[in-house]
Amino acid sequence: MKTLRQRHRHLLVAAILLVAGVVRLPLERGLSDELLDAGLLQPSVELETRQQVGQSLWAVALGGLRTLVATVLNLRADTFFQAQQWTELADAFDTMTDLAPRTRYYWDIGSWHMAYNASAYYQNRDDLPTLRRRAEWRDWVKRGTRFLEEGVRNNPDDWRLWANLAYFYSDPLKLVDDARAEEAYRRSWETGNALPFIERAMVYAMARQPERRDEALERIRAMSDDPRAQVPAMLALRYALEYRADPGRDPLELALEVFGSEERAYRILGNHYLDLNGRFPNDGVAEAVAVLENRLAIDEEKSIFRERERLQAMPIHPFDDSR
Amino acid sequence: MSGSRPRLLNPGRVGVIARHTFTQLVRMKVFYFLAAFALVLIGVQFLDLPVHHSPESTGVQLLFSIKSAATGTMTLFAVVLGVVATALLLPKDVEDRTLYTILAKPVPRLDYLAGKLLGVLSLIFVSLVIMDLLLVGVLAVKTNAVVAQQLAMADAEGWTAAMKANLEADTRQLGPTWSLQGAVLVVFLRAAVIASVALLLSTFSTSTLFTTVVGFMIYVAGFFQADARDFYFSGGEGMGMAGRIGSLLVAVVIPDLQIYNVIDSVIQGEVLEAVLLLKVVGVTAFYVLVYGFCSWLVFARKEI
Numbered sequence: 001m002k003t004l005r006q007r008h009r010h011l012l013v014a015a016i017l018l019v020a021g022v023v024r025l026p027l028e029r030g031l032s033d034e035l036l037d038a039g040l041l042q043p044s045v046e047l048e049t050r051q052q053v054g055q056s057l058w059a060v061a062l063g064g065l066r067t068l069v070a071t072v073l074n075l076r077a078d079t080f081f082q083a084q085q086w087t088e089l090a091d092a093f094d095t096m097t098d099l100a101p102r103t104r105y106y107w108d109i110g111s112w113h114m115a116y117n118a119s120a121y122y123q124n125r126d127d128l129p130t131l132r133r134r135a136e137w138r139d140w141v142k143r144g145t146r147f148l149e150e151g152v153r154n155n156p157d158d159w160r161l162w163a164n165l166a167y168f169y170s171d172p173l174k175l176v177d178d179a180r181a182e183e184a185y186r187r188s189w190e191t192g193n194a195l196p197f198i199e200r201a202m203v204y205a206m207a208r209q210p211e212r213r214d215e216a217l218e219r220i221r222a223m224s225d226d227p228r229a230q231v232p233a234m235l236a237l238r239y240a241l242e243y244r245a246d247p248g249r250d251p252l253e254l255a256l257e258v259f260g261s262e263e264r265a266y267r268i269l270g271n272h273y274l275d276l277n278g279r280f281p282n283d284g285v286a287e288a289v290a291v292l293e294n295r296l297a298i299d300e301e302k303s304i305f306r307e308r309e310r311l312q313a314m315p316i317h318p319f320d321d322s323r
Numbered sequence: 324m325s326g327s328r329p330r331l332l333n334p335g336r337v338g339v340i341a342r343h344t345f346t347q348l349v350r351m352k353v354f355y356f357l358a359a360f361a362l363v364l365i366g367v368q369f370l371d372l373p374v375h376h377s378p379e380s381t382g383v384q385l386l387f388s389i390k391s392a393a394t395g396t397m398t399l400f401a402v403v404l405g406v407v408a409t410a411l412l413l414p415k416d417v418e419d420r421t422l423y424t425i426l427a428k429p430v431p432r433l434d435y436l437a438g439k440l441l442g443v444l445s446l447i448f449v450s451l452v453i454m455d456l457l458l459v460g461v462l463a464v465k466t467n468a469v470v471a472q473q474l475a476m477a478d479a480e481g482w483t484a485a486m487k488a489n490l491e492a493d494t495r496q497l498g499p500t501w502s503l504q505g506a507v508l509v510v511f512l513r514a515a516v517i518a519s520v521a522l523l524l525s526t527f528s529t530s531t532l533f534t535t536v537v538g539f540m541i542y543v544a545g546f547f548q549a550d551a552r553d554f555y556f557s558g559g560e561g562m563g564m565a566g567r568i569g570s571l572l573v574a575v576v577i578p579d580l581q582i583y584n585v586i587d588s589v590i591q592g593e594v595l596e597a598v599l600l601l602k603v604v605g606v607t608a609f610y611v612l613v614y615g616f617c618s619w620l621v622f623a624r625k626e627i
Contacts, residue, residue, distance in 0.1 A: 009624055010527070013617045020613040021575025024606070025552060028579045031602050032549055039593050040585040044550065064513070064546065064583060067590045068395035071388050075370060102591040105383045160379065160493075195486055 042066070042101055070100040077113075086118040090143060097151070104158055107151030115144025115168060141174050152187070162188030163198055170205060172277045181205040182212070196228040207237055208279050217241040235259060236272035236280070243284030251288035252295075266292040270304040276311055329429040336430060337438045344442020347415075348408055353446065360396050360454050364461050367392045378476040379490055382469030386497045389465060390590045393458045394506060398586070400454075401447050401514035402542060408443045409521035410534035417529075433619045440522050440615065447514050455507045459499040466498030496592050505600045506589035512607040513583040517542050519614035520578065526621040545580030548573060578610050 035041040080089035093110030122136035166184035185202035206216035223229040259265035416422035521538040552574035
């Protein structure tokens, strides 16, 4: 009789667990959605990741310790870096970011290893044929960039990651894409958390595209009252774009209007003219520098033009035809 | 009056049993684990990888390592203790015959169970508080060191004051924050759920090994509960009725332990808002009450 009563109890317990389970299902679901929306829950781990971390670490990750497994993998990745095992390193970072997709550090360092360290490694491999070096260099730059693109997809509100991506697109030593750089800087600026230099960097990226220069000038004019926009690079760009908009203007008069004094104009425009990596428009810059050198009686030996010739003779890009 | 039933859940009685359970566990030298935790915190200091490509990346990895290793160790301790200690206590009381002495007195079985669970949870809580204090201390020192290192590097690179302030704020977000305290509380909540599951298991099982093994299986399955639930609600595409019923059963019987994975996001620098933390506390209370009540239903009429 007692056994029967106990059996009834067990059935009652099973029924309570089922009813409570049904009651809590929508509550749990709602809470999960809320946590997911707040960025506090991460998507499920891919099957490929499970294979990469191995059974033992997978068990740890299953136990709610994904970030711990990512930390261990980061240590492993450092070993790959020391040994220059780039494919293993890239795979390790793919796994890390699958386990901890909200950690900016992994996206940042992983993309840097791929686009800079791995690509430079192949660039300097003199024992390889040039074509192979170039192909490997390009592949690793692209892989690093793609990795960072994945990073911003996972962290669209992270202004630093957007800025890093924009920097990759703008780097004259990499595969330059100014339109994408401008877009990435714009996304960084639109997060609302970015520092003022990001807006300036966006304008620089616009100015590097001939078809965007009119808009760049509009933007610069709109920022002209902002003291944070009065940095030398911005002023030099303003000069070049104003001159481009009205090539009939007197260079000296425009330079004095933008820079305030001949000495300041010469210093800033001189640096602008020497910045070959910047790829900025140079409309009217040579004209203004020539006039200013004459007025300030700059020695022929110290002439900006002579320095520019010297710089132009130096190689900039590892594989010039890929620019 | 002598025939009247004692009032259920008497705080004094529950407190005495909880205190006894706490002492019983302390005598099992569980606090030795704190030494292991301290060693983990010391060991992790050596994991500062020599990767310094920009001020914002400098030392950040070390902060992640400290937090993930510390919360990982806390989780391991809390979950293992939650399952094993709860699984062990009932059979041990039977073996020591303490259970008969207690239940021979006017102590309701509900009070006994509540006291036992409270004792285990108190021990986990106290241990986590001590570990948390150690973590906060180490993390505060390291965060200050990392910020100083980053600012020195930023100075060398000519960063503006605004850029440096932004960098410092970002890095301090990875240090000891209120969200991190919330995450440690979530470690405790997860242990509370798994301990109450183990309590339920131990009421109808007389084997500690069975309770421990099944407890850990439920712990692992808890991380898939949300997938089973989503699969059921999505209509179970590609699987028949049996698959749907199976996923529903998993979803309603097993607790959802994925919600406690907010710890991972907090380690990565996300902010855990108080409202969301309260909701997690609410769901945990629901689990503990349901599993606790079911434990009592089984234990109340159990022949000992």
